[in-house]
Structure formats: C-alpha cells, structure tokens
Amino acid sequence: MLKNSATERLAAVALVAPFVIIYCWMFVYPTVRMAQLSLTDAPLIGAGHWTGLDNYRRLFSDKVFWTAVWNTSYFVLLTVVPGTAAALGIALMVSRLSGWLQSLILTMFFLPYVLPVTVVYLIWQWLGNVQFGVLQFIVVPFVGHPVNMWRTIPWFMPWVALITIWWTNGFSILLFLAGLRNIPSEIYEAAVLDGATRRQIFTRVTWPLIWPVTVLCLTIQLILQLKIFDQVYLFALGGRTAATMVLVQYIYEQAFQRNAGGYAATIAVALFVIVVGFSVLQYQVLRMRGAR
Amino acid sequence: MIRRILLAALATTILMAGAARAAETVVWWDFLGGGDGIRMKKLIEDFNAEHAGKIQIQGTTLDWGVPFYSKVQTSTAIGQGPDVMTYHASRLPLGVSQGVLSEITDADMKAMGLSADSFNKTTWDAVHVDGKQYAVPFDTHPIVLYYNKDKLAAAGLIGADGLPSGLNGADNFLAALQKLKAGGSKWGISTVTADGSFAYRTIYSLLCQQDGQTGGDGNWFPGDNQAKLAKAVDTIASWVKAGVNPPNSDYPTTVALFTSGDAPLMINGVWEVTTMSDLAAKHKLFNWGAIELPVLFNHPCTYEDSHTLAIPNNAGKAQSPEKHAAALEVIKWLENHALFWATAGHIPANKAVTDSAEYKAMQPQATYAVAATHGIFDPRSKLAGVASPMFDAAGNSFTPALNGETSAKDAAAEMVSTMNALK
Numbered sequence: 271m272l273k274n275s276a277t278e279r280l281a282a283v284a285l286v287a288p289f290v291i292i293y294c295w296m297f298v299y300p301t302v303r304m305a306q307l308s309l310t311d312a313p314l315i316g317a318g319h320w321t322g323l324d325n326y327r328r329l330f331s332d333k334v335f336w337t338a339v340w341n342t343s344y345f346v347l348l349t350v351v352p353g354t355a356a357a358l359g360i361a362l363m364v365s366r367l368s369g370w371l372q373s374l375i376l377t378m379f380f381l382p383y384v385l386p387v388t389v390v391y392l393i394w395q396w397l398g399n400v401q402f403g404v405l406q407f408i409v410v411p412f413v414g415h416p417v418n419m420w421r422t423i424p425w426f427m428p429w430v431a432l433i434t435i436w437w438t439n440g441f442s443i444l445l446f447l448a449g450l451r452n453i454p455s456e457i458y459e460a461a462v463l464d465g466a467t468r469r470q471i472f473t474r475v476t477w478p479l480i481w482p483v484t485v486l487c488l489t490i491q492l493i494l495q496l497k498i499f500d501q502v503y504l505f506a507l508g509g510r511t512a513a514t515m516v517l518v519q520y521i522y523e524q525a526f527q528r529n530a531g532g533y534a535a536t537i538a539v540a541l542f543v544i545v546v547g548f549s550v551l552q553y554q555v556l557r558m559r560g561a562r
Numbered sequence: 563m564i565r566r567i568l569l570a571a572l573a574t575t576i577l578m579a580g581a582a583r584a585a586e587t588v589v590w591w592d593f594l595g596g597g598d599g600i601r602m603k604k605l606i607e608d609f610n611a612e613h614a615g616k617i618q619i620q621g622t623t624l625d626w627g628v629p630f631y632s633k634v635q636t637s638t639a640i641g642q643g644p645d646v647m648t649y650h651a652s653r654l655p656l657g658v659s660q661g662v663l664s665e666i667t668d669a670d671m672k673a674m675g676l677s678a679d680s681f682n683k684t685t686w687d688a689v690h691v692d693g694k695q696y697a698v699p700f701d702t703h704p705i706v707l708y709y710n711k712d713k714l715a716a717a718g719l720i721g722a723d724g725l726p727s728g729l730n731g732a733d734n735f736l737a738a739l740q741k742l743k744a745g746g747s748k749w750g751i752s753t754v755t756a757d758g759s760f761a762y763r764t765i766y767s768l769l770c771q772q773d774g775q776t777g778g779d780g781n782w783f784p785g786d787n788q789a790k791l792a793k794a795v796d797t798i799a800s801w802v803k804a805g806v807n808p809p810n811s812d813y814p815t816t817v818a819l820f821t822s823g824d825a826p827l828m829i830n831g832v833w834e835v836t837t838m839s840d841l842a843a844k845h846k847l848f849n850w851g852a853i854e855l856p857v858l859f860n861h862p863c864t865y866e867d868s869h870t871l872a873i874p875n876n877a878g879k880a881q882s883p884e885k886h887a888a889a890l891e892v893i894k895w896l897e898n899h900a901l902f903w904a905t906a907g908h909i910p911a912n913k914a915v916t917d918s919a920e921y922k923a924m925q926p927q928a929t930y931a932v933a934a935t936h937g938i939f940d941p942r943s944k945l946a947g948v949a950s951p952m953f954d955a956a957g958n959s960f961t962p963a964l965n966g967e968t969s970a971k972d973a974a975a976e977m978v979s980t981m982n983a984l985k
Binding site: 313314315316395399400401402416417418420421422507508509510511512513523526527528529 | 628632635636639656659660756757758759760808809810811812813815818819949950951953954957958961962965980
C-alpha cells in the first residue's frame with residue numbers, strides 16, 4: 271500500500287509529541303528558568319530583582335565554591351575509576367564460583383546497595399566512633415591515637431569515598447557479572463587450546479569484550495558521583511562544612527538555609543556546565559580507547 | 563425490618579457527618595523527635611480526648627532544623643501550611659523576613675487569657691520582631707550542667723545543700739575537672755567537641771558571662787568582644803588540652819560518656835532530661851541532677867532558646883474565624899497544661915505553671931529553672947538562630963579550635979570575618 275508522506279509525518283509527530291512535550295515542560299523549561307533565576311537576587315520563593323552577572327562575579331571570588339569544586343572533583347577521582355576497578359575485580363572472582371555459593375557471595379556484596387543513606391551513615395558513624403568505634407583498633411596502631419575521620423579534613427573525602435564504593439558497588443558488580451556471562455565460553459575454550467595464559471586470556475579476551483560494560487559503569491558512576499550530596503552532608507553535619515563542601519550541598523545550603531534562590535541557581539548552572547564538561551571529556555577519552 | 567435498619571444506618575451516617583463537621587480540625591506540625599516528642603504526642607492525645615466533637619488536633623512530626631523550616635516556608639507560600647506549629651524563638655526574625663508567620667494580636671492574647679506578665683521578659687521579647695508579636699512562648703530551654711552526684715560527692719564537690727559546689731570560676735572549674743579525673747573518672751566533663759555549632763551554645767553563654775555582646779550586620783563582635791569570644795572558645799579548648807574533656811566527641815558519644823559514668827559532668831540542653839529520667843526509672847542510672855551553668859566569669863548567664871507556638875501565614879488562605887478560635891484554644895490549652903511538658907526538661911514559659919507548687923516539687927527541673935532568669939537568646943538577626951548561617955559559621959570556626967588544631971584566637975577571628983561577610 272502506498273503511503274502519503276504527509277500522513278506518515280503526522281503519525282511520527284503524534285508519536286514523538288508526548289515525549290517532546292513532557293521533555294520541554296519538565297526539563298527544558300525549568301532549565302531555562304534556572305538560568306534566568308541565576309541572573310536575579312531572588313529568595314527561595316518569589317521573584318527577585320534583575321542583577322545581571324553579579325551572581326557570577328560573586329561565584330568566581332567565592333572561596334567556598336572553589337572548595338566545593340575541588341572536593342567534588344577529588345571525590346569523583348577517588349570513586350569512579352577505583353570503584354569500577356574494584357567492581358570488575360569482585361565480579362571476576364564471583365564469576366568463578368557457581369551455584370548457591372555464587373548467589374550467597376553475590377548477595378553479600380549487593381546487600382549494602384539496598385540500604386538507605388541514613389542507615390549507611392549510622393553504621394559507619396558507629397564503626398568509626400572516636401571513643402567506642404571498632405575501626406579505631408585499626409587506626410590507633412598506625413596513627414598512635416584515635417582519629418575522628420569526619421572531623422579530620424585530610425581523612426574526610428577518602429573515607430566518604432571508601433564508604434560510597436562499599437555502598438554502591440553492588441550495582442556495578444551486577445552489571446559486570448551480566449557482561450561476563452555474555453562472553454561465549456567457546457572463545458575461552460579456543461584461547462585455552464591455543465595455549466593462552468590466564469593473564470593473556472584476561473587482556474586479550476575478557477577485557478576487550480567487557481569494555482562496553484566498563485564504559486557503561488564508568489558513565490553511570492561519573493554522573494552519580496558528580497551529584498554527591500547526602501553522604502557528605504550527613505557526615506559533616508555541624509562540623510567544618512566550609513572545608514568539606516561539595517557542589518550540590520552548596521546549592522542546598524544557599525537555597526534552603528540562606529534563602530538565596532538566585533545564587534543557588536548560579537551554582538546549579540556552574541554544576542551543569544561542569545557535568546557537561548566532564549561527560550564530553552569522558553566520552554572522548556572512552557571513544558579513543560574504544561577505537562584503538 | 564430491612565428498611566428500618568437502612569433508616570437507622572442513614573440517620574447514624576447523617577449524625578456522624580454532622581458531628582464531624584462540627585469538630586474543627588487543627589493541623590499541627592512540630593519538630594519534636596526525641597523524648598519531648600513522646601510527651602507532646604501525649605499532650606495532643608489528652609487535648610483531643612477533652613475536646614472530642616469540638617476540636618481535633620491532627621499532628622505531624624517533621625525533621626528538626628533546616629528540613630522543618632524549609633517545609634514550612636515552601637508550604638505556607640502555596641497555602642498548604644499547618645494551622646499551628648512549633649517554632650524556635652531564635653528563628654522568628656528569619657521567619658518574619660520570609661513572610662511565614664501571622665501576627666499574634668492583643669485580641670488573640672486576651673482570648674487566650676495571656677499577657678506580657680505571663681512570661682519572663684527575655685522570653686517575651688524573643689517572640690517580638692520590630693515591635694510585633696509573632697508567636698506565643700511555650701517553654702525556654704537553656705543548656706545546663708548535668709552531674710553524677712555519686713562521683714561529685716566522692717571528690718568533695720557536693721555542698722551542704724546537696725547540690726554541686728566549688729565549680730565557679732574558670733580556673734577553679736578546671737581544677738575541679740582535674741580532681742574528678744584524678745579520682746578515677748575517665749574524663750572530668752563531657753561536652754560536644756566534634757560539632758562547633760553545638761558547642762556554640764556554651765561558648766555564647768561564656769561570652770555573655772564576660773559581659774560580651776554581639777553586634778549586628780557587618781559588625782558582629784565589636785570592640786573587645788572578639789577577644790572575649792576567643793577566651794570563651796579557649797575555656798573549652800583548655801579542658802580538652804588538659805585531657806579532662808574528650809576531643810572530637812560527637813553528640814551521642816557525649817551523652818553516652820555521661821550516662822555510662824565515664825564523665826561525671828556534662829553540658830547539654832535540658833532536652834536530655836528525658837534520657838536521664840527514663841534511665842533512672844529503669845534503675846540503670848546513678849544519682850544524677852542538673853544545675854544552671856556555673857559562673858566561670860563575672861556573672862551567671864546561659865544560652866537559651868524557646869519553643870514557641872505560632873500560626874503560619876498561609877498565602878491566599880486566611881484562617882476562618884472558627885479555625886482561628888480553635889487554633890487559639892489549642893495554644894491556650896497547651897500553655898495551661900505545660901506542667902506535663904516540664905517532664906521533658908523544658909522550663910514552661912507560662913509563669914503560672916512555674917510558680918505552681920507542683921513544678922517547684924519537680925526535680926531537677928525546679929533547681930535549674932533559675933537559668934531562665936539569667937538567660938540570653940541568640941542575637942536578634944535573620945542570620946542567627948538554630949540551624950542558621952551563624953550555627954554553620956560556629957561549626958567551621960570553633961570545631962578545629964576546640965580540639966587544638968587551631969588557636970582560639972584564630973577561631974574567633976575566623977568567626978568574626980565569616981559573620982561580617984554575611985548578608
């Protein structure tokens with residue numbers, strides 16, 4: 271049957287319209303409004319006065335903002351690649367098991383992932399408590415005295431990173447495990463017949479074939495960790511928040527505590543730019559690696 | 563027969579609907595999550611039982627601090643706020659600037675049978691912003707000194723009246739702490755040192771005890787007040803340095819060190835009274851008590867705040883006269899039943915309650931109630947108050963100094979420059 275291209279176009283528009291409308295309404299419009307807001311001195315609720323680029327000028331000379339940029343980047347550095355590498359390692363080990371033992375071990379690794387952040391916070395708060403915490407038995411022989419990890423600035427980010435990896439790794443492990451199962455066993459058999467060593471099998475077979483999953487994990491982790499907020503907020507509560515500040519936390523503080531909606535929007539725009547920048551960079555790096 | 567049952571059912575439904583319509587519902591929000599929250603729920607239950615068919619409180623407890631105040635701000639902006647809510651007196655200046663609160667008029671006060679004379683002057687002043695009243699004080703809650711009577715007695719620090727003695731004066735106090743430690747206690751005192759914004763309450767009290775004052779926007783600690791602030795910080799830091807106060811101690815740890823007997827003294831809010839009385843009721847606690855903060859400098863002075871009852875200014879949804887009357891009845895009833903609230907440790911704001919014989923027999927409440935007459939509230943600014951930028955600034959500046967990472971002088975300087983830069 272011959273189809274009229276005009277009706278075809280109409281059908282296409284009708285099918286795409288729901289998505290486009292919702293996308294414009296729920297994403298594009300708020301984003302534009304946020305950018306507009308960043309040019310005003312608006313409070314959290316209600317309109318403000320147009321202040322031009324004042325907020326941006328303030329942003330560039332704001333020490334806490336730059337601390338937040340550094341802390342967020344540092345956190346990304348500490349979690350994304352190490353976390354993904356740990357997940358791959360664990361997945362490789364778990365995949366060598368079989369039957370109920372594999373399920374059991376996998377469950378154990380996945381368990382932290384289902385915990386809400388408040389529970390994670392309380393568990394580690396107790397474990398690390400400077401007076402009663404069991405972790406101090408490990409810390410004291412190395413440092414000589416108990417350390418409050420959440421108040422000693424150089425310890426803060428690495429600890430939060432470690433806890434975050436412990437907490438969120440289950441999902442990456444699951445993705446890697448699915449990827450490993452998708453590699454046909456014939457390839458491994460052929461490699462063994464050709465006399466490949468374990469190391470060669472990993473670098474020549476497993477690694478290239480698992481690469482797409484690795485890219486997926488890295489991307490998910492990057493976007494997730496750039497938006498770090500809850501762990502840092504909870505662990506730093508009442509302490510030296512200006513030194514441990516991360517970007518989303520700073521947006522929250524400005525908007526909800528300082529009642530500065532306009533300035534909070536400015537930081538949000540900056541975060542948006544940073545996320546886009548990181549994503550493009552990562553995409554390019556990963557594409558280069560993939561093309562090799 | 564069936565028809566009669568149907569008719570009866572219909573009649574009952576109509577009657578019940580009528581009754582339900584007659585009962586005014588008062589939506590209530592509070593941020594009371596601890597032992598005091600349990601007591602508030604009991605008060606609300608009692609109110610509802612007493613006002614069955616007339617007024618019913620529909621209570622919700624939200625998270626203390628910024629989450630509560632954000633929720634109030636956003637919901638009142640769209641007319642979805644509660645009818646009555648708890649509010650910290652120290653947050654009222656910020657709340658008024660956000661347009662969150664309705665004024666309490668003289669007619670309202672008259673309807674509740676209350677007046678300025680019902681409250682302490684400092685507390686009464688604390689519910690006014692620019693000369694207008696925005697809330698009714700329900701309690702005052704200072705910080706107090708909790709003590710382990712057994713250990714203090716062993717160290718000879720209990721006087722003839724059965725109360726702690728020999729604790730006045732900064733040097734004398736430190737000597738007493740060292741004596742307690744020498745007597746076999748793990749620590750002399752337990753105060754929160756991992757959270758400078760909590761320690762701020764003690765530091766602010768010690769600033770006031772030195773006749774220190776806070777200024778306002780752009781000039782927060784004028785003249786020698788910065789030096790006095792440094793001295794206040796240094797006082798706690800000196801306890802940590804001398805090894806009589808645990809360093810980097812967070813809130814739960816601080817309480818645990820006291821209740822376990824490791825620290826015979828603790829500075830904390832009166833809201834911890836419920837923890838002690840509940841443990842004591844189970845015979846799991848030593849002889850304990852609580853007194854007003856000792857005078858470490860020139861005169862007694864203690865940080866305090868007040869839980870007040872306020873009516874939000876719901877945008878585009880003014881309270882109907884019936885609803886307003888019901889809200890006032892709720893406040894009035896609570897003010898008159900605040901004696902039970904005193905079991906939560908808080909000092910009732912209504913003087914009629916604190917003057918009663920029942921309150922005077924309540925221990926240790928009646929002993930530390932004097933603190934309310936020497937109380938000082940947070941500076942009257944929208945930058946100050948609980949969970950405010952000032953609390954954050956205190957957390958950032960004081961936390962390292964309390965634990966000896968920076969000097970008290972630097973901490974005071976940082977506090978001053980952070981506060982002065984705020985707008």
